[in-house]
Amino acid sequence: MVNLEAARARLASLPDPEIPAVTLVELGIVRDLRETGAGLEVVLTPTYSGCPATELIADDVRAALAEFGPVTVTLQRSPAWTTDWISAEGREKLQRYGIVPPQCSAEQAIRFVPQLRCPRCAGGRTEQLSRFGSTPCKSTWRCIECGEPFEYFKSI
Template sequence: MQPGELITSDRGARPALLGDLDKAWATLAEVMDPEVPVVSVVDLGIVRDLDWQAGHLHVVVTPTYSGCPATEVIEDDIRTALEQAGFNAPKLERKLTPAWSTDWITADGRERLRAYGIAPPDGSASKRTLLGESPTVLCPQCGSAHTEVLSEFGSTACKALYRCCDCREPFDYFKCI
């Protein structure tokens, strides 16, 4: 809730207009993740749904994990972008179930991660690491599959630190979850 929301919750309420949802999706496609500023909240799959409720845009947001320190910043960025695009008092709903999955990252989002120097998640989220299987992680610099894990935790908790054994460059790998 925002300050004063209980008193002015109907301020700016209006019927949905043709094209509102398309405009909102396009607006959110420009809101970048603060920890990986080359991939949008839409490409990461953080924005799960948009609809119109009680005269306001309703946005369902699922953080990459429930303890993500960037969650409130992301929600503020989403709210600000939508308000600047003309959506008065958008309603954001944080939904933790089902839990976010790297399966929700779009193909474009995966390519943007790679181009930025972060190895995108390998395949689809699975529990294979629980069985001792290691993912094949391609170096985002040279494309080599000859890589090694240096630390299970990279620059953020959702990434692991790897090194390419061919070009010797360290890089983050966006973990499959």
């Protein structure tokens, strides 16, 4: 009998490999943890089709849960991951880390370019430099007031 509670706690402590300020659970990547006849099964959902971290995340999960017995990682694509699933705590941590969390729901995401506040100086005059950034999930911004670049976790 696997101690599911302990496994769940262990899983909840795992940071995202690319944005270590938040955990995989806070990002909403972990769909399910369940016990099957063959051990533990973790269901993950990829953030973006081509996100290179997806395989790393699966490896991290397998390694972290190895002490609880055999682990299977299943990738589930549907329903598609959305930034709406990032928890409130996750959003707060992103903000503190210097990445502005999504400011609108996934439905509004495409036409709507939000007015962001600089996560460093809280200045309100900012501009988007590119809709894309250092990872598939982010876009690149600049604060006009303090001159610092920062990133925005775009809604999807």
